[in-house]
Amino acid sequence: MIILNILTGKKCIFAAGKLDINQKIMDEGTHFASAKRTPADKILKEYELVGSEKFFTEIFGAITGIGAVIDQNRQIVYANENFLTLFGINTLETILGKRPGEVVSCIHSSEESSGCGTSVSCAYCGAVNVIMESQRTGAKSIRETRISTVVDGKLKSWDLNIISTPVTLSGTRFYVLILQDISAEKRRAALERIFFHDLLNSVGGLNGLLTILKDGTNPEENRELINLSEEASRDIIEEILLHRQIRAAEIGELNVNIELTNSFEVIDSAIRKMGFHEEGKNKRIIKAENSVKIDLETDKIFLQRVIINLMKNALEASQNGEAVSVGIDNNEGKIRFWVKNNQVIARDIQMQLFQRSFSTKGNGRGIGTYSIKLLTENYLKGKVSFVSNESDGTVFSIDLNLKFPTD
Numbered sequence: 001m002i003i004l005n006i007l008t009g010k011k012c013i014f015a016a017g018k019l020d021i022n023q024k025i026m027d028e029g030t031h032f033a034s035a036k037r038t039p040a041d042k043i044l045k046e047y048e049l050v051g052s053e054k055f056f057t058e059i060f061g062a063i064t065g066i067g068a069v070i071d072q073n074r075q076i077v078y079a080n081e082n083f084l085t086l087f088g089i090n091t092l093e094t095i096l097g098k099r100p101g102e103v104v105s106c107i108h109s110s111e112e113s114s115g116c117g118t119s120v121s122c123a124y125c126g127a128v129n130v131i132m133e134s135q136r137t138g139a140k141s142i143r144e145t146r147i148s149t150v151v152d153g154k155l156k157s158w159d160l161n162i163i164s165t166p167v168t169l170s171g172t173r174f175y176v177l178i179l180q181d182i183s184a185e186k187r188r189a190a191l192e193r194i195f196f197h198d199l200l201n202s203v204g205g206l207n208g209l210l211t212i213l214k215d216g217t218n219p220e221e222n223r224e225l226i227n228l229s230e231e232a233s234r235d236i237i238e239e240i241l242l243h244r245q246i247r248a249a250e251i252g253e254l255n256v257n258i259e260l261t262n263s264f265e266v267i268d269s270a271i272r273k274m275g276f277h278e279e280g281k282n283k284r285i286i287k288a289e290n291s292v293k294i295d296l297e298t299d300k301i302f303l304q305r306v307i308i309n310l311m312k313n314a315l316e317a318s319q320n321g322e323a324v325s326v327g328i329d330n331n332e333g334k335i336r337f338w339v340k341n342n343q344v345i346a347r348d349i350q351m352q353l354f355q356r357s358f359s360t361k362g363n364g365r366g367i368g369t370y371s372i373k374l375l376t377e378n379y380l381k382g383k384v385s386f387v388s389n390e391s392d393g394t395v396f397s398i399d400l401n402l403k404f405p406t407d
Helices: 040-052 054-062 081-086 120-124 126-137 183-215 219-250 263-274 300-317 368-378
Strands: 002-004 011-013 066-070 076-079 141-151 154-169 172-181 259-262 284-287 295-298 323-331 334-341 383-389 393-401
Touching (some): 040 076, 066 081, 081 172, 126 141, 154 368, 183 219, 263 284, 295 300, 300 368, 368 383, 368 393
Antiparallel strands (some): 066 172, 334 393
């Protein structure tokens, strides 16, 4: 079958059976949106139909935004050059019949055999919801969405504004998706708000200590205030370094310093530092008695930062008088660092925890768990996971190789 490639003007040959899409029509196997897929031969007909609508394709090609056309089953039948460029796609043919999440390698698109839109997490995705809303209402729908993807083994997060508009071409209903990449804007806003929020807290604490110290007359108390002020100033430096590192990590400019370190050294140091944090007041951190003391190759500073962030989150979630547990396990030849608190994370929050702009702490506060995943998986070559339920509470785990991978 010979089809004109609308984007390049070249001819290309397709065998319907060779298209990289699932041709089986499925009515089950979904936790959210319909799993039903359009067969390959029909996808090709829809492709041809859109291509034959010259007035539409000329207007669509003139759009400066990032655009794609999908069918009733949320499968791509057309896309403009900006769409292909944004996601690093060479030709339209390679994505025909795929759903948007499958094209961008969304981390949830492969959780179910039925693909994009069918996992439990998809219920909280703005992309699939905006499509379903425009299908239901027959009108234009606009939403923001956060999408976490893995490209070449590395985590990448997108913040997108998505518009879904129904159109009818030769009696067939399609949906035009226009994507606006607002990642830089969202990232900058989140980092700035968090940075100034945390920095002001730390500076405010230091200022309070210095005020008390200035009026103090007891040498013993003054010595303690000086020690606390020193810790507070170190916290300020840590906050500045953290946000500089996150920014460098996102653009691939963060360098790791791999050295031999000891698991107890990392954990004990993190526990000591958390003893001076505001979140640790009236709460305890307990190191599990069966924790393993073992050497590993890693970037000690980054690992400690990840563990401190996990401890911070656990302490914030805990009630006064409660304890947070930390431990180290030898997990099938790898090392596992874990942090546990007694609270349970709500199901909808669990589905969105590692997305950059998402936070339970208010607008612009979503960077904590995202930075944990970013540093661990992109730079420490490890894996982050968590469980949260009534019987276990909430446990975050970091799995690392004892010997740092060289590839």
